[in-house]
Every structure is written in structure tokens, then in C-alpha cells.
Amino acid sequence: xxxxEVQKLLKSVKExxxxxxxxxxxxxxxxxxxxxxxxxxxxxxxQEEIIEVKKRLVVDQENGTYKxxxxxxxxxxxxxxxxxxxxxxxxxxxxVHQAELRLQLADEYNDEKQxxxxxxxxxxxxxxxxxxNAKKAILRAGLSPEYSLHTLRHTFxxxxxxxxxxAKTIQEMLGHGNISTTMDIYSHVDIDMQKxxxxxxxNAIVI
Numbered sequence: 001x002x003x004x005e006v007q008k009l010l011k012s013v014k015e016x017x018x019x020x021x022x023x024x025x026x027x028x029x030x031x032x033x034x035x036x037x038x039x040x041x042x043x044x045x046x047q048e049e050i051i052e053v054k055k056r057l058v059v060d061q062e063n064g065t066y067k068x069x070x071x072x073x074x075x076x077x078x079x080x081x082x083x084x085x086x087x088x089x090x091x092x093x094x095x096v097h098q099a100e101l102r103l104q105l106a107d108e109y110n111d112e113k114q115x116x117x118x119x120x121x122x123x124x125x126x127x128x129x130x131x132x133n134a135k136k137a138i139l140r141a142g143l144s145p146e147y148s149l150h151t152l153r154h155t156f157x158x159x160x161x162x163x164x165x166x167a168k169t170i171q172e173m174l175g176h177g178n179i180s181t182t183m184d185i186y187s188h189v190d191i192d193m194q195k196x197x198x199x200x201x202x203n204a205i206v207i
Contacts, residue, residue: 001027001155005143012141019137021094022117022130026149028087030156030174033149034058035077037125038068040114041095049088053079053175059127066124068113077175091116157182 001009006027013019025036034056043052060067071078083091101120102109110122118124134149153174160170171182 001143001147001151003159006155006159009138009141009143013137016137017094017097018117018120019133021090023134023137023152024087024090025117026134026152027156028084029081030153030160030170031081032056032077032153032175033127033130035175036117037115037127037130039116041116042114044091044116046088046092046095049083049085051081051083053077053081057124057127066126068124075177079172079175081173154185157185 010020010024010027013023022036025031026033029036029051031039031051031053035053037057038055039051039053040055043054045051055068055070057066057068059065102111102122105121108121113122113124115122115124117130131149138147138151139145157170157174160173161167167179167182171179174182176182
């Protein structure tokens with residue numbers, strides 16, 4: 001997505017506290033769906049504005065149930081990432097909202113885990129449910145039907161590259177095992193950046 005499309009999407013879900021926070025988080029961290037759904041509050045340091053990625057919520061293919069695993073997709077996926085101050089502020093507000101729901105539901109609230117992104121009653125979201133809900137939000141915003149929740153992970157990386165973040169930093173933030181994976185996926189952005197660099201040089205030199 002372009003910057004304009006991201007803004008359009010986030011504006012369209014502004015009134016939905018959960019979806020606005022979740023989609024903002026997705027596009028500003030580049031985390032995988034499984035990592036976001038497995039994230040718990042103790043791994044979120046809102047003071048230092050960092051997140052420790054070390055768990056994930058996945059579906060057990062044998063019986064169709066979800067599993068909260070104390071591990072990531074691969075060793076490189078276990079990482080610490082910095083988040084923007086605006087996102088930290090949004091998460092603080094969302095945490096207060098979640099605490100209010102917990103008080104309202106009292107004993108009906110499932111506090112076995114401290115999931116950041118969960119149902120109003122504290123239960124985890126089934127991964128396919130959150131995928132469908134994100135898709136509906138994208139379509140309601142009038143964006144391309146080819147976009148999905150995973151598009152926001154690609155969008156994060158693409159926009160980081162376009163704003164000048166180096167590939168090594170993006171690789172670490174995405175949790176890719178090596179930099180070639182990052183650049184193989186985002187080589188098209190690299191070409192765009194090269195064209196922009198060529199234009200700047202052209203404007204600076206008279207021939």
C-alpha cells in the first residue's frame with residue numbers, strides 16, 4: 001500500500017478501537033499475524049517503546065485448535081523491535097480500554113493470558129477470524145481486493161525502504177534469517193530508489 005492508502009485504511013476504522021489499534025500496529029511494526037496474536041503485555045515496554053517478539057499463536061493442523069507457542073517461526077524471528085512514539089501512545093489508550101472491558105466482565109473475563117490483541121472477553125482470536133476481519137476492513141475502505149492483512153507486513157518494509165531505512169535494519173525488524181531474503185522480496189523498491197537517486201544526480205550535474 002502507498003502512504004495514502006494506509007491513511008485511508010486507518011481513518012476508515014478509527015471508530016473501532018480494536019481494529020484501529022491492530023492495523024496501526026501491523027503497519028508500524030511489520031510483525032507477522034501469528035506474532036501479533038501471540039504477543040502479551042509483559043513483552044511490551046511502553047516506557048522504552050520497544051517490543052520483544054518471542055511467542056506466536058498458531059493453528060494446530062491436526063485438530064484445528066490454536067496453540068500459544070513460546071517460540072517464533074525461526075531463531076532470527078526472536079527479536080526486539082522499536083516502535084514509534086505515536087504507536088506507544090495508541091497502545092496505552094488501548095490498554096486502558098482493555099482494562100475497562102476486564103472490569104465490566106469481571107469473572108467472565110479470561111485472564112489466563114495477557115494477550116494484547118484478543119477478544120473483548122480476553123480469549124484469543126482464531127487466526128483465520130482476524131484475517132477475515134482485516135480483509136473486510138480493507139474492502140470497506142475501498143482498497144484493492146488483492147490486499148490482505150499480510151500486505152501490511154510488506155507495506156511496512158516497502159515504506160521503510162522508501163523513507164531511507166537501510167536493508168539490514170529492516171531485515172532485523174522483520175525477523176528474516178538473512179538479508180538476501182529481505183532484498184529478494186523488496187528488490188522492486190530498491191529499483192525505485194535507484195531511479196530516484198539517478199534523478200537527483202541528473203539534476204545536480206550538467207552534461
